[in-house]
Amino acid sequence: MARKTIIAGNWKMNKTAAETAAVINELKGLVADVTDAEIVICPTFTSITAAVEAAAGSNVQIGAQNIAWAESGAFTGEISASMLKETGVTWVITGHSERRQYFAETDATVNARTKAALAAGLKVMVCIGETLEEREDEITNAVCEIQLRRGLKGISAEEMANIVIAYEPVWAIGTGKTATPEMAEETHAACRSVLTAMYGEEVAESVRIQYGGSMKAANSAQLVGQTNIDGGLVGGASLVAEDFTALIKNAL
Ligand code: PEP
Numbered sequence: 001m002a003r004k005t006i007i008a009g010n011w012k013m014n015k016t017a018a019e020t021a022a023v024i025n026e027l028k029g030l031v032a033d034v035t036d037a038e039i040v041i042c043p044t045f046t047s048i049t050a051a052v053e054a055a056a057g058s059n060v061q062i063g064a065q066n067i068a069w070a071e072s073g074a075f076t077g078e079i080s081a082s083m084l085k086e087t088g089v090t091w092v093i094t095g096h097s098e099r100r101q102y103f104a105e106t107d108a109t110v111n112a113r114t115k116a117a118l119a120a121g122l123k124v125m126v127c128i129g130e131t132l133e134e135r136e137d138e139i140t141n142a143v144c145e146i147q148l149r150r151g152l153k154g155i156s157a158e159e160m161a162n163i164v165i166a167y168e169p170v171w172a173i174g175t176g177k178t179a180t181p182e183m184a185e186e187t188h189a190a191c192r193s194v195l196t197a198m199y200g201e202e203v204a205e206s207v208r209i210q211y212g213g214s215m216k217a218a219n220s221a222q223l224v225g226q227t228n229i230d231g232g233l234v235g236g237a238s239l240v241a242e243d244f245t246a247l248i249k250n251a252l
Pocket of ligand 1: 010234236
């Protein structure tokens with residue numbers, strides 16, 4: 001089954017609302033001719049409204065970088081699914097390694113956040129990936145399997161139509177160190193095998209698995225050219241419209 005490439009920019013804690021609108025206005029012109037890939041930008045919460053307005057009518061979709069598992073109540077600093085829906089976002093990222101590292105995100109909270117997003121009709125990029133120590137201990141596939149099984153626990157085969165997996169080796173995020181296409185492909189294939197065991201072959205073959213970790217214009221073609229790599233989740237190289245456009249177009 002052909003899986004449509006999906007390339008998303010995770011802007012992390014960068015850009016004001018005005019800066020966000022300016023880059024999206026430039027980006028939407030540059031990628032207007034792209035039909036073979038879904039393009040998503042995930043700005044910081046305070047820039048989402050500006051992003052949705054700037055992207056309206058274009059092929060750039062907007063997502064959030066996190067979502068609360070609860071609908072409302074005493075959860076200081078959190079943003080609920082209905083609040084996000086109201087802004088017009090269609091995607092949300094869960095389980096990013098920076099959330100796991102700095103904000104005590106666990107597979108259980110990733111699972112709860114993912115379910116809240118799905119229940120609200122949002123599509124989700126669920127991030128998984130091993131640390132350098134785990135790779136050196138040769139437990140990469142086991143770590144990814146645990147994160148997949150726990151992160152997707154209770155999520156149905158039908159709901160998997162709204163899930164994208166982002167495999168992001170933690171040691172490659174923001175470091176300039178990219179997994180070689182072969183290394184990444186090996187882990188992507190292992191992740192797809194786990195999805196096959198969980199959901200059967202048809203669902204597993206239809207789920208897109210993005211690579212994330214220092215992807216840029218110079219390496220996107222080789223990475224996305226691998227059989228089981230269906231796109232990218234991109235940090236640094238997504239912040240400048242021309243760079244991100246080159247990354248996207250090279251990958252197609
Ligand atoms: C990310 O934030 O998900 C990421 C992959 O960052 P970078 O592309 O900068 O490594």
